[in-house]
Amino acid sequence: MKLLTHIVKNEWKSLLRGKWVIGYGLIFLLLTDSLLRFGGGGAETLLSISNVMLLFIPLVGMIYGILYIYQSKEFVELLLTQPINRRVLYWGLYLGIATPLMSAFIIGAALPLAWHNILLLDGSSAALVLGLGGILTLIFVALGFVLGLFFYDDRIKGFGFTIVIWLFLAILYDGLILLMVFAFGNYPLDRFVIIVSMLNPIDLARILVMLEFDISALMGYTGAVFNRFFGSNLGILVSGGMLAIWLALPSWIGLRVFNKKDF
Numbered sequence: 001m002k003l004l005t006h007i008v009k010n011e012w013k014s015l016l017r018g019k020w021v022i023g024y025g026l027i028f029l030l031l032t033d034s035l036l037r038f039g040g041g042g043a044e045t046l047l048s049i050s051n052v053m054l055l056f057i058p059l060v061g062m063i064y065g066i067l068y069i070y071q072s073k074e075f076v077e078l079l080l081t082q083p084i085n086r087r088v089l090y091w092g093l094y095l096g097i098a099t100p101l102m103s104a105f106i107i108g109a110a111l112p113l114a115w116h117n118i119l120l121l122d123g124s125s126a127a128l129v130l131g132l133g134g135i136l137t138l139i140f141v142a143l144g145f146v147l148g149l150f151f152y153d154d155r156i157k158g159f160g161f162t163i164v165i166w167l168f169l170a171i172l173y174d175g176l177i178l179l180m181v182f183a184f185g186n187y188p189l190d191r192f193v194i195i196v197s198m199l200n201p202i203d204l205a206r207i208l209v210m211l212e213f214d215i216s217a218l219m220g221y222t223g224a225v226f227n228r229f230f231g232s233n234l235g236i237l238v239s240g241g242m243l244a245i246w247l248a249l250p251s252w253i254g255l256r257v258f259n260k261k262d263f
Contacts, residue, residue: 003084004092011096024060025104033112043122043213046129049109050209053133054202055170058140061101062162065144068097070155090258094251098141102134109133128212132205135243139201142250149257173200201246204239211239 015021031052035045069076072093079089113119113126144162151158177196197203 004088004095007089007092008096008099011093012100015097015100021100021104024101025108028105028108029111032109033116036112036116036118043125045118046122046125047209047213050129050132050205053105053129053136054205057105057133057136058170058202059166061098061137061140062144062147062166063159064101065097065141066148066158066162067144068093069145069148069152070158073152086259087255090255094142094145094254098138101141102137105133105137106130125212128208132208135247136201136205139243139246139250142247142254145254146250146257149254149261152261169200169202174203198238198242201243204243204246207239208243 028049032045032049035048076089076093080086110119110126110130119126143165147158147161147165151161177193181193197207
């Protein structure tokens with residue numbers, strides 16, 4: 001545990017010295033403050049933040065995760081020559097990268113919500129949006145680690161897959177579902193739509209936001225079906241459970257690849 005904590009602290013110090021994470025948090029601080037000042041009330045602002053979050057956080061998380069793997073090759077290989085357990089090293093590196101990004105988003109978005117009293121007036125919705133942003137950060141940094149380890153010696157292919165996965169999950173996925181619904185509209189597709197919605201963590205986050213604000217149109221057909229069949233309470237439970245699986249799965253895959261990889 002002491003070694004894990006030491007690795008995490010070291011990564012925190014490196015990131016803070018680079019000022020990049022501070023700038024990342026300032027982006028969300030300025031964005032949230034601007035939306036609160038010029039974009040209406042708290043609910044409208046939280047919806048706007050969630051829409052930006054669902055596009056921006058997955059991309060940044062994956063790119064930063066894979067970039068860290070590529071830029072830290074010599075450092076990781078040097079540490080592996082020491083008597084350090086690979087599992088401890090992996091979790092130290094992952095948490096040392098993911099938690100600063102998660103904290104930067106949460107702090108950057110929460111500060112304007114606090115001084116505009118949104119945390120007091122609509123605390124549950126604000127906590128949901130901030131929590132989902134943190135979870136998505138952990139998920140997509142883990143995916144970036146997996147891609148970086150899979151394509152350890154081919155940066156172009158690694159970054160190419162990163163962009164393709166982000167485009168598919170964040171932009172194309174729901175459109176393809178809607179296209180299939182139109183193409184096979186004569187068949188009962190409700191159960192199919194519910195299942196495929198669970199296979200995308202960004203869609204799951206949209207579902208939770210949709211249920212919190214009671215806006216089915218936020219996710220189009222997918223959200224309407226999910227809301228109609230599961231209702232808000234069960235829908236939140238199922239979506240939260242699937243997000244937990246999405247959080248655990250890429251982390252576990254990355255750990256297995258890291259343990260078996262011949263650096």
